[in-house]
Amino acid sequence: MTAAGGQVLVLGGDGFVGSAIVAALARSGEFQPVRGIRRARAGAVPFRLCDATDPGSVRRALDGVRYVVNAVFGGDATLRAATRAVCDAQAGLERVVHLSTMSVYGEVSGLVDERAVLAVDAGGYAGSKVACEAIVQTYVAGGGAAVILRPGVVMGAGGQQWAGRLCRLLRARRLGDLGEAGDGFCNLIDARDVGAATVAALRAPEAVGSAINLGTPGPPRWNEVLVRLGRAIGAVPVPRIGRRRLAMEARLAVPLHVGKLVATRCGLAVGTLPEPIPPALLRLFAQQIRLDAGRASAVLAFERTSVDVTLADCARWFLESTPK
Amino acid sequence: MIVDARQVEGDLSADICVVGAGAAGIAVVLQFLAGRQDVLLMEAGGEDDEAETQALYGGEVADEKLHAPPVNYRRRAFGGSTAIWGGRCMPFDPIDFAQRPWMPGPGWPIGIEDVMPFYPAANAICEAGDFAYTAQAAFPGGMRPLLKGFAGRHFSDDTLERFSCPTDFGKRYRARIAQSRHVRLVLHANVTELRTGVDGSFVESLAVQTLTGRAFTVRARRVVLAMGGLEVPRLLLASRDRHARGIGNAHDQVGRNYMCHIAGSLGEVHVAGDARDHWHSYQVADDGVYCRRRFALRAQAQARLGVGNFVTRLHHPRIPDPAHRTGALSALMLAKPLISYEYSKRLHGEAALSLDAWAGHVRNVLLDPVDTARFLLHFLARRTLAARKFPTVIVRPKNGVYTLDFHSEQEANPQSRVALVAARDALGMQRIRVDWRYTQGDIRTVRVAAEALAADMAESGCARLSFDPQTVEACALRDGAYGGHHIGTARMATTAAQGVVDAQCRVHGIRNLYVAGSAVFPTSGQANPTLTIVALAVRLAETLKKDVLF
Numbered sequence A: 001m002t003a004a005g006g007q008v009l010v011l012g013g014d015g016f017v018g019s020a021i022v023a024a025l026a027r028s029g030e031f032q033p034v035r036g037i038r039r040a041r042a043g044a045v046p047f048r049l050c051d052a053t054d055p056g057s058v059r060r061a062l063d064g065v066r067y068v069v070n071a072v073f074g075g076d077a078t079l080r081a082a083t084r085a086v087c088d089a090q091a092g093l094e095r096v097v098h099l100s101t102m103s104v105y106g107e108v109s110g111l112v113d114e115r116a117v118l119a120v121d122a123g124g125y126a127g128s129k130v131a132c133e134a135i136v137q138t139y140v141a142g143g144g145a146a147v148i149l150r151p152g153v154v155m156g157a158g159g160q161q162w163a164g165r166l167c168r169l170l171r172a173r174r175l176g177d178l179g180e181a182g183d184g185f186c187n188l189i190d191a192r193d194v195g196a197a198t199v200a201a202l203r204a205p206e207a208v209g210s211a212i213n214l215g216t217p218g219p220p221r222w223n224e225v226l227v228r229l230g231r232a233i234g235a236v237p238v239p240r241i242g243r244r245r246l247a248m249e250a251r252l253a254v255p256l257h258v259g260k261l262v263a264t265r266c267g268l269a270v271g272t273l274p275e276p277i278p279p280a281l282l283r284l285f286a287q288q289i290r291l292d293a294g295r296a297s298a299v300l301a302f303e304r305t306s307v308d309v310t311l312a313d314c315a316r317w318f319l320e321s322t323p324k
Numbered sequence B: 001m002i003v004d005a006r007q008v009e010g011d012l013s014a015d016i017c018v019v020g021a022g023a024a025g026i027a028v029v030l031q032f033l034a035g036r037q038d039v040l041l042m043e044a045g046g047e048d049d050e051a052e053t054q055a056l057y058g059g060e061v062a063d064e065k066l067h068a069p070p071v072n073y074r075r076r077a078f079g080g081s082t083a084i085w086g087g088r089c090m091p092f093d094p095i096d097f098a099q100r101p102w103m104p105g106p107g108w109p110i111g112i113e114d115v116m117p118f119y120p121a122a123n124a125i126c127e128a129g130d131f132a133y134t135a136q137a138a139f140p141g142g143m144r145p146l147l148k149g150f151a152g153r154h155f156s157d158d159t160l161e162r163f164s165c166p167t168d169f170g171k172r173y174r175a176r177i178a179q180s181r182h183v184r185l186v187l188h189a190n191v192t193e194l195r196t197g198v199d200g201s202f203v204e205s206l207a208v209q210t211l212t213g214r215a216f217t218v219r220a221r222r223v224v225l226a227m228g229g230l231e232v233p234r235l236l237l238a239s240r241d242r243h244a245r246g247i248g249n250a251h252d253q254v255g256r257n258y259m260c261h262i263a264g265s266l267g268e269v270h271v272a273g274d275a276r277d278h279w280h281s282y283q284v285a286d287d288g289v290y291c292r293r294r295f296a297l298r299a300q301a302q303a304r305l306g307v308g309n310f311v312t313r314l315h316h317p318r319i320p321d322p323a324h325r326t327g328a329l330s331a332l333m334l335a336k337p338l339i340s341y342e343y344s345k346r347l348h349g350e351a352a353l354s355l356d357a358w359a360g361h362v363r364n365v366l367l368d369p370v371d372t373a374r375f376l377l378h379f380l381a382r383r384t385l386a387a388r389k390f391p392t393v394i395v396r397p398k399n400g401v402y403t404l405d406f407h408s409e410q411e412a413n414p415q416s417r418v419a420l421v422a423a424r425d426a427l428g429m430q431r432i433r434v435d436w437r438y439t440q441g442d443i444r445t446v447r448v449a450a451e452a453l454a455a456d457m458a459e460s461g462c463a464r465l466s467f468d469p470q471t472v473e474a475c476a477l478r479d480g481a482y483g484g485h486h487i488g489t490a491r492m493a494t495t496a497a498q499g500v501v502d503a504q505c506r507v508h509g510i511r512n513l514y515v516a517g518s519a520v521f522p523t524s525g526q527a528n529p530t531l532t533i534v535a536l537a538v539r540l541a542e543t544l545k546k547d548v549l550f
Ligand SMILES: Cc1cc2nc3c(=O)[nH]c(=O)nc-3n(C[C@H](O)[C@H](O)[C@H](O)COP(=O)(O)OP(=O)(O)OC[C@H]3O[C@@H](n4cnc5c(N)ncnc54)[C@H](O)[C@@H]3O)c2cc1C
Pocket: B019, B020, B021, B022, B023, B024, B025, B042, B043, B044, B045, B072, B073, B074, B075, B076, B077, B078, B079, B080, B081, B082, B084, B085, B086, B087, B088, B089, B189, B190, B191, B192, B226, B227, B228, B229, B231, B235, B342, B343, B483, B484, B485, B516, B517, B518, B528, B529, B530, B531, B533
């Protein structure tokens, strides 16, 4: 254990994952979270205004802070700049917890532990996150103390990227039981567990300098998650979606995306256009990857929320927040 | 991992060798994807149909009117016969496993409690949704009645059949197998002989051949035969290096007691009330699965009447007879040349259709264009193009008169058998001859059960069933043995004198040889076999995992 806690700056502290981390820190009794956010937003937890992509702004926000959690979410430039700003700040930080993602493993299959090689050639989000991890590794090589967390699919009430999107698509009967196309593992982790894991990562000395997967041991398959969520939100009977339909969805993704951009530019109502289902998401549904959760259990030893509770919470939140 | 036997160099070895990648074999290996054991799955076929491979299934039948040639109603390719199955799922009933003094044969040496723990997993593998087989369990909010007001002394209308997509196990589970480091699927690998060790008490190796002329052997500590109910006896009987009568056959049990099901349609059911008072079609449960009620003969009634298990459904009139005046059914009849052998069998009458009859079908379609078009559109959208298919043809008879579509237990009969003949296939393996026999006990089950249902309907006042008891045998045999259900040819029994495998599905007297599939069923019950095949396969995998050898 480290000595007493202290102030923890959570960059991206108002995001879905960031807020879960802030809440867990506040509950810990040991750490005092400070939200590092771009625009002032009231809340019980204090904040410091900070543009995570601006090294000067980050350095100022770090004043008097012993720990940083980097939970910034955004495009490639934002992700890289924020990671660099933290690692180059020379603020004498006790520890940095960097939120990465399982996407860094790329499109591999099988049981994947933290020693697996990263998808260095990956483009898009995965590529950015691999690059960010490299920045953190350089920081560690230079004597910095950092922990990299690689969560799988972070779900929970309020999560638009997963719970919200999946529920919307289930309600529209565009997702359901996907057969072999949904046979991949859903390496789901409750947002609250990411918070608890982050608190543990700030405490556990043996975590420093390494990466740790955050997933569910014995994860469910995507079909199971989709069917259970569908039933829980009343999108029944949950349809079987065949390969032909999914291929069509994949083909429509780009035109729909472009349509949305154009509509936004022209000030038209974007809501009328169906939400695209990106081909990368469809590939993930079929990916036979299981995150090895052994190291997280051994080193971070946080209490896990059951899949049942996570899915029930997501469904309840969706039903309350999204009227038909 | 997936490899092709045609490219395999040298011999192979593994902890477990499973022969046959159909429902049973795939269900076994799915339990080992991430385990400690190294598993080989030897599959005779490739990923798609190949005529030359399928021809290895060719054989003789004693009477083609009674049983389809063995090249039909099964498929020799990855996924096995699940590429063409109908997907109807239901568990066996507790009474099937009970001792039934009124039925011939020793019955099951295990109880329903030994299989029940594995049914939910089997349901998931078959993609038949929740393990919920009563109306109450599957539809807590209520399910439409089959016949409003029906309350049977002999029959229950509360049990359901559920339907798989129907799932082609090969396509569905290919990715899982391909990515596994512990399971190796070997395609185009025909196992042609089991060779036993010095004292004949264990399988030492398996002889494998490809149609391209390669031959190699496989050694494994445990061997599971999962080649279907006709091919398992074939391989056992053909393996005679140290067992002159074939492996497991010291007591002449291999290939005997061959059962299918007794099925057909009979009688006329006149339903009281209007169309809303009966529903013979499907209802979709919340999990997306098609479910259907049927009339099931209660266990107590079976005991009291001294008959086998029996279920029946309300059914449209027989299609070949245009007297039904139903355009949709006639359209199916006219489309017969486009329908596969297996699914067009019921469209054949006892005799070739007369010109008049064909004209009658054309007339039905022309006089009933709206309903015919509606039916065909429904068929196209909900079946042909759907990922989860509307399971069967459901048509309301124009005249309101249904028939009964029944599926009845066939009793064990040693005279009904699969044996080898001198003719050999392209790999030099002896072919089979199927001599399927039924008994008067089988016919009695149908007749007595139908009489009991007629009484139940009359007492309930909701319908009237009439049939001529003299015609029951003809109705039951019109299409011959129910196709695709190959049961009992290596049956489970406590002793080698009574059967081929023990309660753990291990061949009596051979310490490392097991059988997965309906060959081990000592009774056929009313249920279609695949769900129970898969449940027993999962159970067998659990047995193998616990094996102290590993
Ligand atoms: C038209 C039709 C409809 C059906 N409908 C239903 C239904 O609605 N409900 C139901 O429960 N059941 C149904 N069935 C039955 C169902 O298909 C079988 O019960 C099931 O497929 C049996 O599984 P199995 O693995 O034992 O055999 P199979 O699925 O037949 O698999 C056997 C496998 O072994 C391989 N093999 C054979 N010999 C060798 C060898 N020597 N070496 C290596 N490999 C070998 C074959 O290539 C095949 O892949 C139907 C069958 C047919 C034909």
